[in-house]
Amino acid sequence: MADPILNHAARTPGDAHAPSRAPSRRAAYRARLLTFRVDPALDEHAAVYHEDGLLIVGDDGKVVAFGDYASLHVTLDANTPVHAMRDKLITPGFIDTHLHFPQTEMIASPASGLLPWLENWTFPAERTFEDAAHAADVAAFFIDELLACGTTTALVYCSVHRQSAEALFAEAHARDLRMIAGKVLMDRHCPEYLRDTAQSGYDDSRALIERWHGTGRQLYALTPRFAPTSTEAQLEACRTLARAYPDIFIQSHVAENHDEIRWVAELFPERRSYLDVYDHYELLRARAVYGHCIHLDDADRIRMAETQAIAAHCPTSNLFLGSGLFDFDAAARTGMPVTLATDVGGGTSFSMLQTMNEAHKVARMGGHHLSALRMFYLATAGAARALDLDDRIGTLAVGTEADFIVLDPAATPLMARRTARVESLEELLFAFALLGDDRAILATYANGRRVHARGMRQSALAHA
Structure with a gap:
């Protein structure tokens, strides 16, 4: 094998070629919010869930705040749009x-x-x-x-x-x-x-x-x-x-x-x-x-x-x-x-x-x-932690990249009928996992920007 395979210096990765940013992505989202601190298999209090929550995203597409609406809404300024979707569930992407x-x-x-x-x-x-x-x-x-x-x-x-x-x-x-x-x-x-x-x-x-x-x-x-x-x-x-x-x-x-x-x-x-x-x-x-x-x-x-x-x-x-x-x-x-x-x-x-x-x-x-809690963990925070990326993605923690999705519990008539009767977070997530598919994804956000809306492909969304 030629020598180049054995002799070179590794470069230091950088962000010099990052794509251009939108002028601002600052916005707030009022919904049910779910993320995880640790693996639910190890801790019964692993989930962080807010029935009436507020997720605030900054101009740079990073999470600014995450928590109860009652305590966070007073921090919003008049220039921050609030998207109300209280019957929906927001989780990390x-x-x-x-x-x-x-x-x-x-x-x-x-x-x-x-x-x-x-x-x-x-x-x-x-x-x-x-x-x-x-x-x-x-x-x-x-x-x-x-x-x-x-x-x-x-x-x-x-x-x-x-x-x-x-x-x-x-x-x-x-x-x-x-x-x-x-x-x-x-x-x-x-x-x-x-x-x-x-x-x-x-x-x-x-x-x-x-x-x-x-x-x-x-x-x-x-x-x-x-x-x-x-x-x-x-x-x-x-x-x-x-x-x-x-x-x-x-x-x-x-x-x-x-x-x-x-x-x-x-x-x-x-x-x-x-x-x-x-x-x-x-x-x-x-x-x-x-x-x-x-x-x-x-x-x-x-x-x-x-x-x-x-x-x-x-x-x-x-x-x-x-x-x-x-x-x-x-x-x-x-x-x-x-x-x-x-x-x-x-x-x-x-x-x-x-x-x-x-x-x-x-x-x-x-x-x-x-459990449904563990399945959602494995697909979000658990994967990010395993990949050594949990400081950037997989959670809704302050300072992380705002990659998140909006899940619709009434995406189909059957899901609407089933989720109207749930009595716990586990039951709600289990319904999403066992009955859900792409129709349950109302919207997808990456780095604070909406990149998918249900029923619209990317080419159409660019003009929405």
Whole structure:
């Protein structure tokens, strides 16, 4: 491998290329308000809930104040507009920790399992992202879908083509969204038309890190697709990049499917487990997110807890592909960090509410009760904390970026009828999780600016 892979200095990320700001985003929102201090599984008082609350956003799109309307409204000046929506619920925007934007157009494609699904549907779809114009078109649609479902931050896999990552970052940057993404790395066991090399993958990843990590609200994720599609040389290059840029994210897949696990064991016979392949190359650390984590043993789970690596649970994908059931009790017992994710397009919905629906059922099949409070925590503050971003997103705390959503309990006739009878916060959230989808998202705000209104795509909203 050429010397450049081993000799360079990491830059310090900055915000020099941040998008232009609107003149002012100062506004107040009167509604029911919900955020979390800690994990509800650990503390029965984890939720911070105001039945009649006030959220105040400053000119810079940051949260200025959050609390009871009665105590905060007297602090408002005459120039701050107040949006009254007392029958609605405001929560932090959802954080989706694992999905694939090049799979947007092949979602819901039939297959007998993971590996045939990749070969017959995924790889051909991802080939089209060598066309930069196509990548840009799908990136705009993909982000529209996220925002329509209330997702304000996502950890995204692009295709192997550098231009696919450029397209996604450019679209997210133009809308002032905090996104985390990376170019997929694959230098073996994939079609030739999707194959990079250890050196080209390194060069492209490094260039994208330099261009986008810390530019505006964009963050980079080093993205080896999964161990079977990267040679030892490519994984070694990942180690070099991870050492050089200690604050970037890392994302890959692990222990999703039994056939995949057997394949990894054949390719890496010297490693104790599938997870141990990543550990060997120093890819288990804080800000490292591994999709699925279904078929791990406790030694693996403990190792993830020790390194602060994160398990992204993808219930709709695991059920669709028949991969297996995530073990919530084992994760809790070992302290393995867990988040929720859609895994589009193996996952069958962009909606984190529908993802909660299936996560609850997967947990029940394993004898675990996953409360609505904890599901909302895992999709907001819990994800932000796991990603080491809770000082910026995932809560409504003063000084954080005002990424939030407005949930409508009367979004459908059935939801209206059910939520009219709720007697607790848990019951209300459970109704959202089990009955809700994109229709329940009345509006989505990013950095204090409305970026989605129900029934309006982004192009229409720009003129609203």
